[in-house]
Amino acid sequence: MRRIILTTESGADLPQDVADRYTVQVVPMHIIMDGKDYLDGSLPVEDIYDFYEQTKKIPSTTATNVHEYEQFFKEIKTKYPDCVIVHIGYTSKASSSFQNAIIATEEMDDIFLIDALNVTGGLAAIVMYAIDLLEQEPTIEPEILVEKIQYIVPKSRLAFVPGSLEFLKAGGRVSNLAYLGGALLKIKPCIELIDGKLVSTKKYRGKMSVVTEKLIQEYFNQYNLDKGQLFLIYSIGLDEKIKEKMTDIAKENGFKNIKWMQAGAMISTHAGPGGFGVAGIEREL
16 A cells, blocks of 8 residues: 655645644745745744834745755655655645646656645645545545545635735735725725635624624535534734634534634735634535
């Protein structure tokens, strides 16, 4: 039986304990701040917020490049000879990272690349689904595993509200954010992944405590989610009382395994401090 190794990017915000426990290999993306290039994971998120407060400038982000992917996959092959790699990648609609992975593996064997069409908790939910499949069927053929993961990709649902709209606006990754117009700083847009793109789907008014409760309740009402796993995402600065309330609401809605994830530097650069998100997998009707 050949060992299957799961890989993903740092933009999945996969908790370190999960990555360590299941030997998921994570390749870092990049943060560019004050002319310096930092690997995602090596730069404290607080430094990004401090930089913005001091300069009113927001760091930029860049994808994992082709050379880095080549080295990443070769190192895995060296450590786990004869393994099969299944890479679950950051949405190709918001980054060149997935395309770089394709180029890097053109002459490599036994590597499957899956465009998750999602980010942060939505991407992590797909990785976690793959982990669960491998635990349930440790002898599963790689091709069957890939088919099952690809089937679940469009069923991963992510919604979040940013803590700082200035970060979101400056990032320019939300395709239709301009429609908010002059009201931008007075409301909180709900951002969802639609066909791999970050899209503003609705808007909320009020304090973050009110907005987060509206978001999670509407999310639960809109999607028929698998109650076995739910990811709640926060960026540093979200009030602890809000986190407690979101956990309570999730439990009241029957979710059995609720996993909080902190947004890393890559995601926080776009979402800003104090953001909140929710992600899960839709069940079959």
